[in-house]
Amino acid sequence: xxxxxxxxxxxxxxxxxxxxxxxxxxxxxxxxxxxxxxxxxxxxxxxxxxxxxxxxxxxxxxxxxxxxxxxxxxxxxxxxxxxxxxxxxxxxxxxxxxxxxxxxxxxxxxxxxxxxxxxxxxxxxxxxxxxxxxxxxxxxxxxxxxxxxxxxxxxxxxxxxxxxxxxxxxxxxxxxxxxxxxxxxxxxxxxxxxxxxxxxxxxxxxxxxxxxxxxxxxxxxxxxxxxxxxxxxxxxxxxxxxxxxxxxxxxxxxxxxxxxxxxxxxxxxxxxxxxxxxxxxxxxxxxxxxxxxxxxxxxxxxxxxxxxxxxxxxxxxxxxxxxxxxxxxxxxxxxxxxxxxxxxxxxxxxxxxxxxxxxxxxxxxxxxxxxxxxxxxxxxxxxxxxxxxxxxxxxxxxxxxxxxxxxxxxxxxxxxxxx
Amino acid sequence: xxxxxxxxxxxxxxxxxxxxxxxxxxxxxxxxxxxxxxxxxxxxxxxxxxxxxxxxxxxxxxxxxxxxxxxxxxxxxxxxxxxxxxxxxxxx
Numbered sequence: 001x002x003x004x005x006x007x008x009x010x011x012x013x014x015x016x017x018x019x020x021x022x023x024x025x026x027x028x029x030x031x032x033x034x035x036x037x038x039x040x041x042x043x044x045x046x047x048x049x050x051x052x053x054x055x056x057x058x059x060x061x062x063x064x065x066x067x068x069x070x071x072x073x074x075x076x077x078x079x080x081x082x083x084x085x086x087x088x089x090x091x092x093x094x095x096x097x098x099x100x101x102x103x104x105x106x107x108x109x110x111x112x113x114x115x116x117x118x119x120x121x122x123x124x125x126x127x128x129x130x131x132x133x134x135x136x137x138x139x140x141x142x143x144x145x146x147x148x149x150x151x152x153x154x155x156x157x158x159x160x161x162x163x164x165x166x167x168x169x170x171x172x173x174x175x176x177x178x179x180x181x182x183x184x185x186x187x188x189x190x191x192x193x194x195x196x197x198x199x200x201x202x203x204x205x206x207x208x209x210x211x212x213x214x215x216x217x218x219x220x221x222x223x224x225x226x227x228x229x230x231x232x233x234x235x236x237x238x239x240x241x242x243x244x245x246x247x248x249x250x251x252x253x254x255x256x257x258x259x260x261x262x263x264x265x266x267x268x269x270x271x272x273x274x275x276x277x278x279x280x281x282x283x284x285x286x287x288x289x290x291x292x293x294x295x296x297x298x299x300x301x302x303x304x305x306x307x308x309x310x311x312x313x314x315x316x317x318x319x320x321x322x323x324x325x326x327x328x329x330x331x332x333x334x335x336x337x338x339x340x341x342x343x344x345x346x347x348x349x350x351x352x353x354x355x356x357x358x359x360x361x362x363x364x365x366x367x368x369x370x371x372x373x374x375x376x377x378x379x380x381x382x383x384x385x386x387x388x389x390x391x392x393x394x395x396x397x398x399x400x401x402x403x404x405x406x407x408x409x410x411x412x413x414x415x416x417x418x419x
Numbered sequence: 420x421x422x423x424x425x426x427x428x429x430x431x432x433x434x435x436x437x438x439x440x441x442x443x444x445x446x447x448x449x450x451x452x453x454x455x456x457x458x459x460x461x462x463x464x465x466x467x468x469x470x471x472x473x474x475x476x477x478x479x480x481x482x483x484x485x486x487x488x489x490x491x492x493x494x495x496x497x498x499x500x501x502x503x504x505x506x507x508x509x510x511x
Contacts, residue, residue, distance in 0.1 A: 035444075042443035046491050049436060053488030057473060057481040070480055086424040087480050117478040152478050 124418020129202025203227020437462025
């Protein structure tokens with residue numbers, strides 16, 4: 001199709017162009033200039049496409065970022081979006097059990113149905129403890145595991161009889177080490193590409209396993225979401241009903257569940273019937289308090305534990321901690337990552353809901369500070385889009401974007417192991 | 420069905436990159452009047468090959484990224500060959 005500009009005859013050198021209404025003085029030059037700019041913009045766009053495509057498919061950090069980008073919508077929406085279906089690997093789900101000194105270990109394995117691609121040759125494996133209680137049928141956990149597996153990872157969800165019984169036991173470390181070694185030898189998984197991911201109270205157990213001499217040099221990473229650093233300082237915060245964050249003290253009120261878990265954990269070490277009284281008081285149907293007459297029946301060490309959990313003596317927290325029996329103090333120590341942090345070799349990534357009412361955010365802050373002191377490789381991010389470890393339903397758009405960027409950064413670091 | 424969607428997305432990507440190559444004036448002069456169609460077809464074909472290779476070598480998650488850079492690389496080659504040929508001819 002011819003245009004007005006195309007009909008203009010080229011001007012002879014040295015002569016002024018004739019006046020033509022509606023036609024600019026130098027239309028062909030202007031058009032050519034515009035075309036040149038357009039061509040250069042298109043070349044820049046092509047160069048960017050090449051660089052983006054090359055780095056996202058071949059460079060390890062780019063591959064990790066793409067993988068993290070692919071799992072983020074599924075995590076934040078608590079379900080995999082349908083538009084991701086074409087790039088999602090078909091997956092299989094299987095169950096296994098292992099025997100350990102503390103009882104049966106239950107494993108749910110989500111894995112891609114296809115062989116590992118030639119590049120990089122093997123898959124990343126993630127051993128995950130979803131926390132205390134039986135979470136195996138939890139919709140968000142299943143979605144999380146399926147989303148990771150769809151992006152090419154092998155995910156092994158682990159729980160133990162102790163955890164299902166709402167208790168913590170450092171002896172579960174043995175079972176975790178067994179599961180870690182099983183995942184290392186899982187078809188398609190790279191032995192040096194297996195990391196540990198612990199939600200809530202699963203985090204401290206993962207730290208115990210990551211410090212175990214049998215596997216500590218083989219763990220690719222440790223990621224802890226909403227975990228505690230020291231069981232003693234956790235009990236201190238619960239007893240005071242206030243936490244200290246960046247030098248500022250503010251009120252903090254725990255939900256009943258962590259009190260129940262702590263009561264169930266320390267109850268077996270209490271004399272006489274004290275443990276049962278504590279379990280009943282903080283159990284699902286308990287009132288979280290005992291009458292003065294009931295408290296008077298408790299041994300002094302049991303009464304100290306009760307006051308710490310009930311939070312009715314905030315001014316006597318240190319005295320009550322000191323009055324705990326040596327067995328309970330040893331148990332708290334054995335369940336604390338603070339005791340083993342110097343023996344962990346893998347990088348540690350910490351995530352925490354900044355208004356967490358199960359485990360105070362101050363625990364992760366202390367963990368991060370300890371890692372900084374040790375010059376241990378770590379990263380830490382606080383979030384507002386989670387409620388403890390579950391996605392909050394009513395997050396605002398700006399918060400979703402802000403926290404999404406932090407989550408992408410940490411997820412990319414975690415995905416490096418398999419990229 | 421998901422694989423078909425993936426193949427269609429590579430094809431679309433190839434056509435888009437081909438159109439960008441046209442805008443970038445990467446069509447060799449020697450290709451004549453129908454050269455634009457050849458360039459689009461080359462974009463389509465190279466993205467499909469890149470996507471297939473990416474699917475096989477890297478996994479399906481990375482196949483579209485592979486299709487993208489392979490298509491850009493292949494679309495630059497004819498222009499590069501044309502430039503080299505003209506330079507060689509001008510030397511002689």
